[in-house]
Amino acid sequence: MSDILGAFEQAVLLSLVRLEKQAYGRMILKEVQQRLQREVAAGAVYATLDRLEEKRLISSRLGSGTAIRAGRPRRYYSIENAGVRALNESKAAVEGMWQGFRWPLKGRA
Amino acid sequence: MARLSLALEGTSMTKEPPVPDANPPRWAERLLRLVLSPRDRETVTGDLLEEYREVAVPTLGPFRARMWYLREMVGFMKNASAAAVVGLSAVISLAVVIGSAVLFVFMHRDSSMTSAETADRQFQALRARFADQQPLLDMEQRQARAEAGPPATNGPLHTIHTVIFDTRGGRRLVQMSVPYWLARTFAGRGDLQWLGELTFFDDTEFDPERIRLSLDQIERHGAGLIVDYRHPSGGQFISWVD
Numbered sequence: 001m002s003d004i005l006g007a008f009e010q011a012v013l014l015s016l017v018r019l020e021k022q023a024y025g026r027m028i029l030k031e032v033q034q035r036l037q038r039e040v041a042a043g044a045v046y047a048t049l050d051r052l053e054e055k056r057l058i059s060s061r062l063g064s065g066t067a068i069r070a071g072r073p074r075r076y077y078s079i080e081n082a083g084v085r086a087l088n089e090s091k092a093a094v095e096g097m098w099q100g101f102r103w104p105l106k107g108r109a
Numbered sequence: 110m111a112r113l114s115l116a117l118e119g120t121s122m123t124k125e126p127p128v129p130d131a132n133p134p135r136w137a138e139r140l141l142r143l144v145l146s147p148r149d150r151e152t153v154t155g156d157l158l159e160e161y162r163e164v165a166v167p168t169l170g171p172f173r174a175r176m177w178y179l180r181e182m183v184g185f186m187k188n189a190s191a192a193a194v195v196g197l198s199a200v201i202s203l204a205v206v207i208g209s210a211v212l213f214v215f216m217h218r219d220s221s222m223t224s225a226e227t228a229d230r231q232f233q234a235l236r237a238r239f240a241d242q243q244p245l246l247d248m249e250q251r252q253a254r255a256e257a258g259p260p261a262t263n264g265p266l267h268t269i270h271t272v273i274f275d276t277r278g279g280r281r282l283v284q285m286s287v288p289y290w291l292a293r294t295f296a297g298r299g300d301l302q303w304l305g306e307l308t309f310f311d312d313t314e315f316d317p318e319r320i321r322l323s324l325d326q327i328e329r330h331g332a333g334l335i336v337d338y339r340h341p342s343g344g345q346f347i348s349w350v351d
Contacts, residue, residue, distance in 0.1 A: 046153055068163060069155040073151060073155065
């Protein structure tokens, strides 16, 4: 079993699942913001993508450049089998931790 | 009217929509490229440019779009690797040091081509100013005079001024005014062994002239004339402190 993914890593991976072949930087950022319902720094998303790729949970390929990007290419990301496995394990681990508790928890005050 | 709108539609169907040519601040993009890994430089700046042109400029206007770009750039810096931040800091520090040094020299040094007659007139005016003073440095003995006379004025020293007529190659008049604290900082133990050490920013024919003078002697002497020297080649050197 791999390490449990953080919430941000899970949001990024789920964005790749949702976006399928359209998953490149800006689209992923918007999807993550929507998923987490808050503003997210672009730098944080790109840093997470780099980290997940180093862990081989995702892979990337370069697309072609367009005029609006001054010919600079897009980097498209896709989730690998190991990434899908890590997502499943993370969800199972969190659900396992919650077993035996009634949600939402009640405060002591 | 209907015909016009049809014509316009026809035009838009046959032509590609124009590509917005708005660009973010160039310096900001260069700074951003410095903190990005080589692998991400093209793709990430491309993503930002796409968002800038397609979304930021049309919805925020050019000024606020630039502000948006700067915010994004700062966000990337926060997430940059420690190595990238150290590298960028080093580049910025080096640029500041070099820029400050260039500015400092520019502000404190002036060099221009001149004739021997013009240089003579300038040196005569300077000698008239110090007519009642003997220079601290005796260039016969190449050391400070024992009886250099009382200081011209009392109080702390602020600036060392040097005017040189350099006859090597082209004839040029070099004028330098260096803050005294800088002399203190760069004079090491405070001993000046070469006449050129009084010039700080320039390479002249006087550089290899051996002398024995210390900043302590200059300070004891106080404000006034330090050197008045004529080189056998026709070159001239005057230095004073105030």
